[in-house]
Amino acid sequence: MEFGPHLMLAALEGAVTAAVLALMAAGLSLVFGVMRVVNVAHGEFYMLGAVLAFVVAGMAGGGAPGFVAALVAVPLIVAALAVAADRAVLRRLSYDPERTIVATIGILYILQQLALMGYGPDARPVAPPFNHRIALPWIDWGAGGPVLTWPWGLSITSYKLFVIGAAATVLAGLWLLMTRTRIGLVMRATQLDRETAQTFGIPVGRVYALVFGLGAGLAALAGVLIVPIQQAHYLMGGDALLLSFIVVIIGGLGSLPGTLIAAVLIGLSDGIISVFFSPTLAKIIATLLVALVLVFRPQGLMGKPAR
């Protein structure tokens, strides 16, 4: 393949990564924004989404109905689990930022190791509900002007397009929820000032549980969507967590539009750098970049400086 089509292929793969990453990072960012805690177990909710998708799809008989069942049920199961974790652990710590991180590290290991015990150490796939190969054209500059060619290997599957579309739809829905509904208003009020919200009769405890569940549900949804492309494995949460951290920090902690822009930026560059350079080098550059962003510009690219 020529350089141009190769780059386009890398960008398309990157767009799929970006879509999944945006969902996950939106969940992490929401939890940080409203509750002011960092949920280190977020990657494990993503892993649970993928692993449970395998289980639920299997129980529902596999194929397209199995996948749809997983898509609906799994985020709800994981969200319920997260709400339980919030009630049982985080609330008792009064959401103290540092102790919450330590406790969510504990939850991370508990979920990961339970998945190892229940699901085993193997990576297993879920069949996509549909999977047509769509060849893509490329414009070459021939002798007589632009010519449309169909380079071998330049293609995307219908399922990958569906993932991008689904992520965009869910994120648009999340934005509408936050800006246009009463519950979104309540969440934003809690985010702005917890005490004042409480005095105005907002049940802050229940809002926190809801937000934590919603964040985990978004991660689980990302996990379900990725399973037909990547296999489900009990250790898949680590890298996903690291990437979403990177996205949330670059985008500005707690800023949803910033998170989205950063997800597209990181997803695309991850896809492109991984194709042309060593993926390890790409990760090193990304992690160091994030650490330096936090050191020199803690509010991120889009976030507002702390008051």
Place this chain on the structure above:
Amino acid sequence: MNARILALHGGLLALLLVLHFVLPVYHHGNLARIMVLACYAIGYNLLFGYTGLLSLGHAMFFAAGMYGMGMPFHHLGLGAELAFLAGIGTAGALALVVGLLALRTLGVAFMIVTLMFSQAFYLMILLAARWTRGDEGLVLAGADRVLFGLDLTDPDIRYLLALGLFALCLSAALWLVRRPFGRVLVAIRENPERAELLGYDIFRHKLAAVVVSGMFSGAAGAAYGLMFGYVGASFAEVHFSIFPLLWVLLGGAGTVIGPFFGVLFMFYLIDISSGLTPAYMLIAGVALVLLTLFAPQGLAGEVRRRWLRWLP
């Protein structure tokens, strides 16, 4: 120094020396490892327990000590004594650079920055697989592992050297936290604004704490590599940054003697549970959640709160 403090810590060291002669082989080997890891925990505690800075990236200092020792030892044929010092020096230099950058942040950001630096360090070890042999790691030749004429492949010598290193770290930590320097660190933990108002340069004190803590961790890493003959990337993974946090939380943050008991307890807990299930890290997870919920003071912290108010 206070007599009962001396008696308590000296008593622990004497007990460990007696155990050398009575323990069965398996536990004798375990305890040697525990003592080296306890040095790592003591170093971590200086930063977390006394200064109040929670780092999630200490594995990079442990690994810097290990690789700083192992690389010149393996590739350049440097003697064990100099290689050990090189390990501590590498860890100290890395801690200085990381401290200068990471200490510009506070709280949660500090935790994430240290986590990210540590992850980058781990990935660099994998990237330089040509020299570090990546995941596989380096096996140090037994014939060269001789420290001042003492053969490190002999379990008895290993135990006594581990005890010597542990005694050194324990007394250094005890001395450090009872000096004015240690008192200032506690003041910074309790109330940074007031410490600054009293005229202390908190940035320089914190930086010194990071470097000292990094050097303790590096010494433990270098000793671990030398004694057990293996230098591997797994010691730079995230798990290995979480472990010292767990040990210190369990043993008692901000106590000199606590980290040892944290390591001892956790080591055997994992040793026993890994015989039952491959998912032994589950124990670590449950322990972390229960500790943050019910005993944020840890073992020695509880003892201090209830009975021994003088425990340093």
